Amino acid sequence: SQELEQSPQSLIVQEGKNLTINCTSSKTLYGLYWYKQKYGEGLIFLMMLQKGGEEKSHEKITAKLDEKKQQSSLHITASQPSHAGIYLCGADTGSNYKLTFGKGTLLTVNP
Amino acid sequence: DSGVTQTPKHLITATGQRVTLRCSPRSGDLSVYWYQQSLDQGLQFLIQYYNGEERAKGNILERFSAQQFPDLHSELNLSSLELGDSALYFCASSVGYSGNQPQHFGDGTRLSIL
Numbered sequence: 001s002q003e004l005e006q007s008p009q010s011l012i013v014q015e016g017k018n019l020t021i022n023c024t025s026s027k028t029l030y031g032l033y034w035y036k037q038k039y040g041e042g043l044i045f046l047m048m049l050q051k052g053g054e055e056k057s058h059e060k061i062t063a064k065l066d067e068k069k070q071q072s073s074l075h076i077t078a079s080q081p082s083h084a085g086i087y088l089c090g091a092d093t094g095s096n097y098k099l100t101f102g103k104g105t106l107l108t109v110n111p
Numbered sequence: 112d113s114g115v116t117q118t119p120k121h122l123i124t125a126t127g128q129r130v131t132l133r134c135s136p137r138s139g140d141l142s143v144y145w146y147q148q149s150l151d152q153g154l155q156f157l158i159q160y161y162n163g164e165e166r167a168k169g170n171i172l173e174r175f176s177a178q179q180f181p182d183l184h185s186e187l188n189l190s191s192l193e194l195g196d197s198a199l200y201f202c203a204s205s206v207g208y209s210g211n212q213p214q215h216f217g218d219g220t221r222l223s224i225l
Contacts, residue, residue: 033213042113042201042218043154050211088154090214098144098167099214101154 006102023089031092115217129190136204
């Protein structure tokens, strides 16, 4: 099984709707990173979470870390077509700061 | 723009050949990381360098090697290429090597093996 599981694998929403993407680790989390990727392009850093219960927001995107559950969620409020892309979570599980990534969640926002 | 520069953007070559991918980290970043992204395996960590020294190794094949030079740019060398090596190769950089700094990614090099 994957060390880092993301759900859902893909998501199609109507513009203006809220959505949540989840990331669950099978190992202890020392840091959790969210990135966004346009197909075939580089990863854009969104947010970094390090402490249990930590919550960060940037514009309409909010990410939370539940250290006990070894889980993070990314919530987008009032989605826009510009939010479309692949969202990847990366986890630092204590192995010399190499990041392990989930397979990604493909988000489509229909206007 | 992340500030991480990767060249070339695209590379097409044949099986058995050798290629070199280049990465210039963000100004001030001492750590460089290499990742491979393919449809079936996702994004996989290959290797990390900090200030010229290897710090961590991941799923890097023996046919692959990397180094970081005194000016902090890094090169990933891929030899005896196979069809399965076709992938997007990313370089990322961060200030240090501890787990409290984000890694910033370049736009990647798309390698196609014919």
